[in-house]
Amino acid sequence: MKKHIEELLNQSLLHLKRDGIIPADTDLQPQLERTRSSEHGDYASNLAMVLARSAGRPPRDLAQDIIDRLPPSRQVASTEIAGPGFINFFLTHLALSSVVKDALKQGSAFGREPAHPERRVTVEYVSANPTGPLHVGHGRGAAYGASLSAILDAAGYEVQREYYVNDNGRQMDILAVSVWLRYLELCGEKIRFPDNGYQGEYIFDIARAVRSDSGDKWRFTGYDVTDGLPADGSEDGDSELHVDALIRRANELMGKAGYRVFFDAALNSILGDIQEDLEEFGVVFDEWFSEAGLEESGAIDHAIERLRENGHLYEKDGATWFRASELGDEKDRVVIRENGRTTYFASDIAYFLNKLERGFGTALYVFGADHHGYIARLKAAALGLGEDPERLEILLVQFAVLYREGKKVQMSTRSGQFITLRELREEVGTDAARFFYVMRSHDQHLDFDLDLAKSHSNENPVYYVQYAHARICSVFRNLEGMDMTWNAAIGEAALELLTEDRELALLRAISRYPEVIESAARLRAPHMVAHYLGDLATEFHGYYNAHQFLVDDENLRNARLNLVEATRVALVNGLELLGISAPEEM
RNA sequence: GCGCCCGUAGCUCAGCUGGAUAGAGUACUGCCCUCCGAAGGCAGGGGUCAGAGGUUCGAAUCCUCUCGGGCGCGCCA
Structure with missing residues (x-):
């Protein structure tokens, strides 16, 4: 629809050039914007104001010239000149209600642009070092990256999702040594654990797994391991030198193959956990790209x-x-x-x-x-x-800061006092977490209110959107009990009966959906989808409270049910992009 | 010190390529279920868009400076 009107403006521009009203070398793509309020019609163009200078004419006069040269269209009911020189377009009812047909016909494809093979992009996200579980800081990158990828995909990009696995660095060596030392402890050796080692309980878990596979095969005495090593930081030495020496010692004692056992066990275990964690968060990747592979x-x-x-x-x-x-x-x-x-x-x-x-x-x-x-x-x-x-x-x-009972939740990686993504999911649920993470612009700091996210109440923006969906499903469930039916064909033929203000507003809201996807993709802004879904839900709830859908008049009932179903399609598709479920009951 | 991001209602935030009277949610107040789900709706008050200059038909948006907040400046990964 938007493109259609832009094309009309383009035609008018060509005529203006031919008629010598504006310079022939004017290079301008007319652009439309949604009006803020329906008083100003459905779309508005600032074309006249932009061209006024080069044409040497007052904007409002020029606007009239533009309007005079617009080709006739069945989609446009009327135009007007407003304010300093805006051209407002009012759509015909036919044009407005056509979105209902589109949504019902296209279903899950509604709002999706076909893939353009030339638009191939990779999106790399999370890429956390596989040295421990993901924490809530990674969660935002995960939610943002996954939602952005889905939105780009919907907007016609061919998207490759990648996680860059840093499996080649010193951090990984420290991890491998940490596991080895815990393994030695399990074997009964008394060994001092280095300051820079990984402290978490999960290191023991990995060590236990190695031991159950390999027994005491990689056991060395505490003396052999630590003899001659430079002092650690807390021993008035240098913790970096200490841990590096420990890495070398591990390699000397076990050889490459033995070292590899601990290294791989650590990597596979932690990466496996990360994969599982992300998968449960609805975040998937096409490629887990190995840094070591780059070198090889x-x-x-x-x-x-x-x-x-x-x-x-x-x-x-x-x-x-x-x-x-x-x-x-x-x-x-x-x-x-x-x-x-x-x-x-x-x-x-x-x-x-x-x-x-x-x-x-x-x-x-x-x-x-x-x-x-x-x-x-x-x-x-x-x-x-x-x-x-x-x-x-x-x-x-930007960073996310968690709040609980109005207070900032303190976190520090060093002390191991960080909240993991898994814990967050268990506390507030995946749907709320995914929504909260992306409801703010990515370049904005995020205050994540844990109590709000898990509250099953009207304050919670996730439930507000999901509730709209559940309500719609409920309406269709009620058909049978009321001895009524829904016939989409009858509804489609009767769309002109949708003339209430609420109905027109809802039609406009649904028809914005494809434009929102396009903008959100272009601006890398998943939060626009989150906000849109809130707006759409608002329009629906308002409609729901003002009008009865299940009425005796067959034509009106089916027209309304078509509209409601179109709303549902937009809700489902939008939630899907954000990785949030659309429950039929709640 | 240098660099990047941010500053909009009491609080949390939208505001796309500069556009019309700056919008939501929340909190507060008052209404609406014999009626498809009240996790809902309707109505109301609330603003020096951090501040000062500049660019122009027009600035929350672009430029400069000041103030305030966050983050970063390794032969680490």
């Missing part, structure tokens, strides 16, 4: 070679540096360390290049707000690779 496949060397060819690398202090400072970053960055190992940043560059080489036009990254320093760095990398930095898009998700 030569992708890192490939990317570094590309930077070298483009003349962006130099050697200093035995390391290889990327001249990022000349490409917009604050400073130059090391890509190959003095010890010959590539940096984490080198992996990032390689992963980005790899995404483009797999044929994705744009790579979207969902990061926590604390990663904003990455933007300049990665953009510089894109430039250094000779790629368009526009193809790399970083979306920062």
Whole structure:
């Protein structure tokens, strides 16, 4: 509908150029917006005001010229010039009510744009290091990334959801050693646990699993393990040096194969938990992309070679540096360390290049707000690779702060006092968690009110939307008991009976749905869908209270039921995008 | 110190490419179930869009500065 009117304006523009009223070289795509209030019609255009200057005519006069040249349309009932020079469009009832037919015919496809093969994107999100369970901070990125991916998919993008698994870093080594030390404890060895080790109870669980598979095969005495190690931080030494030495010792004692046992056990166990956790949260991925795989496949060397060819690398202090400072970053960055190992940043560059080489036009990254320093760095990398930095898009998700009984819930990773995503889901439920996480703009800090999220009351915005859906289902359930039927064909033929203000408002609300999806996709803004669903539910509840649907008049009843069913379709489709259930009863 | 994000009703927040009288929820007050689900609806008050300049037909929106809050600035991952 919107496109249709934009096309009418386009035609008018062509005539204006031909008639010499505006310069022929005017390059302008007319754009429509929804009116704020129905007093101003359904759509409004500011075209006349935008063109007034170049045409050298008052906006309202120009608006008349535009209107005079609009082709006739069965969709447009009337136009008017308003305010400083807006052109308001009033739709015909036929045009307004056509959305009901669309929604019923298209069902789950209503509001979905067919996939454009040329619009291939990757969305990378969560990507938490597999060193422990996901906590509530990851939850927002997960909910945002999953909802955004679904919305992009609905808007016609071909979306690949990816989780970048950091299975190659020092953190993973520390994790593997932590498991090994707990394993040794279980074997009966007395060994001091390092300051930097992973403290959680889940480390014991993994250690127990290894022991039940391997028995005492990887047992060494406490003396062999700790003899000659540099002192730990709490022993007036250096905790980093201590833990690094411990990693080396583990490798020496067990050999590569033995070390791998603990490393893989830790990785597989924790990653498995994360996968399960996310799946229960309705968050899925097409690809769990291994960082270690990048190195093995030569992708890192490939990317570094590309930077070298483009003349962006130099050697200093035995390391290889990327001249990022000349490409917009604050400073130059090391890509190959003095010890010959590539940096984490080198992996990032390689992963980005790899995404483009797999044929994705744009790579979207969902990061926590604390990663904003990455933007300049990665953009510089894109430039250094000779790629368009526009193809790399970083979306920062601000932090969520939990509130319980009006007070901030204190969290700290160090003390292990963080609330896990699993605990949150168990406390408030997946539906509420998914909704609350995305109901604010991603660049806005989020106050997550736990009490509100789990309250089964009118205050809770999730229930408000779900209730609208349950009510609709209830209406259809009641048909039989009242000895009535719903015939969609009769309803479709009788749509012109929907003339109440509430009905027109609801029609407008439903017809906004496809536009909301388009905007939400373009602006990477799932919260727009959440807000829209609230608005749609409001329109429905208002209608429900003002008018009876199950009336004796067969034509009116079926027309209303068609409208109500169209509402239901929009509710279900929107909730689906946000990963929230649409219960038939509650 | 440098950089990024934010500042809108008592509270939590919408406000898309600059548009018409700045909107929701919540809280507060008063109404509405012999009627399809009251987890609902209707009505009411509540604002220096942090502040000051600037850009223009028009600024909550764009630019500059100031104030206030959050976060980041490793040959860590």
